[in-house]
Amino acid sequence: LPRLYSGMQPSADSLHLGNYIGALLQWKELQSTHDAFFSVVDLHAITVAQDPAELREKTRRTAAQYIAAGIDPSVSTLYVQSHVPAHAQLAWVLNTITGFGEASRMTQFKDKSAKQGADATSVGLFAYPVLMAADILLYDTEVVPVGDDQRQHVELTRDLAERFNKRFGETFVVPQAMILKDGARIYDLQNPESKMSKSADSGAGIIWMLDEPDVTRKKIMRAVTDTDGVVSFDRAGKPGISNLLNIYSALSGRPVADIELDYDGKGYGDFKKGLVEVVVETFGPVRERALDLLGDPAELDRILAGNAERASEVAERTLAKAYNAVGLLRRA
Ligand code: TYM
Numbered sequence: 501l502p503r504l505y506s507g508m509q510p511s512a513d514s515l516h517l518g519n520y521i522g523a524l525l526q527w528k529e530l531q532s533t534h535d536a537f538f539s540v541v542d543l544h545a546i547t548v549a550q551d552p553a554e555l556r557e558k559t560r561r562t563a564a565q566y567i568a569a570g571i572d573p574s575v576s577t578l579y580v581q582s583h584v585p586a587h588a589q590l591a592w593v594l595n596t597i598t599g600f601g602e603a604s605r606m607t608q609f610k611d612k613s614a615k616q617g618a619d620a621t622s623v624g625l626f627a628y629p630v631l632m633a634a635d636i637l638l639y640d641t642e643v644v645p646v647g648d649d650q651r652q653h654v655e656l657t658r659d660l661a662e663r664f665n666k667r668f669g670e671t672f673v674v675p676q677a678m679i680l681k682d683g684a685r686i687y688d689l690q691n692p693e694s695k696m697s698k699s700a701d702s703g704a705g706i707i708w709m710l711d712e713p714d715v716t717r718k719k720i721m722r723a724v725t726d727t728d729g730v731v732s733f734d735r736a737g738k739p740g741i742s743n744l745l746n747i748y749s750a751l752s753g754r755p756v757a758d759i760e761l762d763y764d765g766k767g768y769g770d771f772k773k774g775l776v777e778v779v780v781e782t783f784g785p786v787r788e789r790a791l792d793l794l795g796d797p798a799e800l801d802r803i804l805a806g807n808a809e810r811a812s813e814v815a816e817r818t819l820a821k822a823y824n825a826v827g828l829l830r831r832a
Pocket of ligand 1: 505506507508509510518519521522523541544631632635636644645646647648649650684685686687695696697
């Protein structure tokens with residue numbers, strides 16, 4: 501089976517609807533046709549300030565939500581990035597072949613560092629994409645399913661793999677990004693021009709997977725729409741309704757056109773009520789399973805440890821090859 505790798509940052513108590521539709525839904529499908537590795541990237545999360553106790557908790561919660569959403573830890577290798585030291589080790593080696601200018605051109609870094617200012621920006625944030633390259637290259641990854649916002653980082657990963665292979669001999673598989681289709685970009689319910697994001701100014705437009713059903717209902721009923729009252733898809737003219745239609749379609753597995761027909765002649769209120777049902781039906785069981793798993797943290801930690809073991813075996817082999825290729829003396 502082709503090797504697949506992806507990951508998510510443990511930067512909030514709950515994953516959101518964008519993470520679910522943009523990542524988890526596809527991961528769940530792909531795990532049966534690929535040898536899949538999914539990580540909770542805690543080393544990436546600490547590139548911005550984190551509260552230590554909260555980070556530990558968020559890491560567990562993120563892992564629990566992967567499983568609750570359908571990632572099977574006995575089929576896929578689901579593990580915590582920092583449990584496999586090879587990630588940080590290979591990242592160091594890759595740092596040495598990454599250009600300063602090259603890293604400076606990463607748009608996500610430019611955006612984040614511009615917002616924070618140079619003094620508040622860590623060298624870790626600068627090297628973030630190189631650590632991501634290490635994640636991917638350690639596993640001889642062929643495909644990397646990610647949202648459009650990660651495209652440039654996968655491009656950098658390919659460049660680094662090719663550069664390394666050319667300079668030091670064939671070592672890494674050059675991976676390919678699998679960019680999720682347009683419909684997989686989910687927007688903020690209060691601000692349908694910008695993507696649903698953990699770092700939004702207000703939480704009012706974010707549907708969290710672990711929200712109580714009643715909270716979900718309120719957020720959807722208050723979602724920003726327009727005034728013409730027709731449930732139809734028009735991304736430019738009706739961004740709010742189009743976003744809701746996309747969500748409805750992704751979660752129900754039905755084409756947008758069918759949903760438009762269902763609500764032909766009905767108002768936005770009816771449509772939103774229908775969407776509430778679909779979202780609550782999807783996340784209700786996910787929420788219950790996640791809380792269940794979190795009720796037994798020892799068992800969850802045991803699952804993660806076993807999977808880290810499996811990941812280490814693959815990662816250690818690749819790291820040894822890379823160390824050897826650049827001429828690091830093997831310890832006798
Ligand atoms: P992160 O944690 O920001 O996001 C995780 C995944 O969720 C997708 N996503 C969305 N999709 C649709 N609509 C949205 N509103 C939305 N918001 C987030 C993202 O595209 C992503 O696929 N650098 C990565 C994590 C990472 C990684 C890796 C990924 C680290 N190492 C190796 C792949 C391979 C990140 O910060 O994702």
